[in-house]
Amino acid sequence: DVKVTQSSRYLVKRTGEKVFLECVQDMDHENMFWYRQDPGLGLRLIYFSYDVKMKEKGDIPEGYSVSREKKERFSLILESASTNQTSMYLCASSLWPRTTYEQYFGPGTRLTVT
Amino acid sequence: SQQGEEDPQALSIQEGENATMNCSYKTSINNLQWYRQNSGRGLVHLILIRSNEREKHSGRLRVTLDTSKKSSSLLITASRAADTASYFCALYNFNKFYFGSGTKLNVKP
Numbered sequence: 001d002v003k004v005t006q007s008s009r010y011l012v013k014r015t016g017e018k019v020f021l022e023c024v025q026d027m028d029h030e031n032m033f034w035y036r037q038d039p040g041l042g043l044r045l046i047y048f049s050y051d052v053k054m055k056e057k058g059d060i061p062e063g064y065s066v067s068r069e070k071k072e073r074f075s076l077i078l079e080s081a082s083t084n085q086t087s088m089y090l091c092a093s094s095l096w097p098r099t100t101y102e103q104y105f106g107p108g109t110r111l112t113v114t
Numbered sequence: 115s116q117q118g119e120e121d122p123q124a125l126s127i128q129e130g131e132n133a134t135m136n137c138s139y140k141t142s143i144n145n146l147q148w149y150r151q152n153s154g155r156g157l158v159h160l161i162l163i164r165s166n167e168r169e170k171h172s173g174r175l176r177v178t179l180d181t182s183k184k185s186s187s188l189l190i191t192a193s194r195a196a197d198t199a200s201y202f203c204a205l206y207n208f209n210k211f212y213f214g215s216g217t218k219l220n221v222k223p
Contacts, residue, residue, distance in 0.1 A: 004156070033211070042117060042202065042215035043157075058210070090156055101206050102147060105156030 003027070004106035006091050012112045019078040021109050023091030031094045032074035033103065034058075034066065036087040043090065049074055081113045118146070118186075118203040118214035126220040133190040135217040137203030138183075146179055147204045148188050151216070157202065160188075195223045 007022035023032065031050050035043040045058030047066040055066050063085060067075045078085055088110050092103040118137045127133055145164045149157040163170045163179045170177045176189040190197055200216040
């Protein structure tokens with residue numbers, strides 16, 4: 001079974017802090033994704049990466065950056081956390097190229113910025 | 115927007131009944147997928163239907179796709195309390211996924 005793990009289930013940070021969210025997958029997937037999930041808005045793509053050191057902006061990249069130094073690890077960085085970044089953050093991975101294109105999700109990190 | 119839109123937003127049924135959720139979208143797609151999310155957890159892939167397919171089955175799940183109407187439906191037959199979750203459709207295009215805001219299904223025992 002594919003396993004996607006995220007470094008924390010719950011995280012509380014103060015406004016202005018630098019925040020690192022880590023995601024690790026164990027199935028040698030090329031693609032990795034970061035989403036945020038907010039009530040009524042569904043999942044919105046922040047960034048994705050299709051290879052080591054490669055990254056692409058999603059729909060809402062402002063205020064975030066990412067790092068992918070190793071294939072299995074994809075980090076989301078909040079350079080200066082703000083209260084409007086309080087959300088559930090979900091990491092996912094998928095195999096490329098492949099006919100199924102399904103994504104495997106981690107359990108999520110619920111981030112609260114106070 | 116390239117997101118799918120699920121309908122209804124919430125659905126409450128009795129165990130044993132069927133549950134139908136719909137997804138409408140506006141763009142062309144390579145495929146459409148359905149995911150389930152249990153409360154406070156990550157999403158789990160349920161089923162995928164390609165743009166050239168009209169119907170797909172997997173266990174108690176049946177998915178239909180009408181590309182002319184840009185809509186899909188997910189049917190869960192003989193529902194169980196364990197099916198209580200949020201269900202999302204996801205559109206796949208050019209290596210990106212676009213998720214809707216989901217249908218919250220409550221199956222009462």
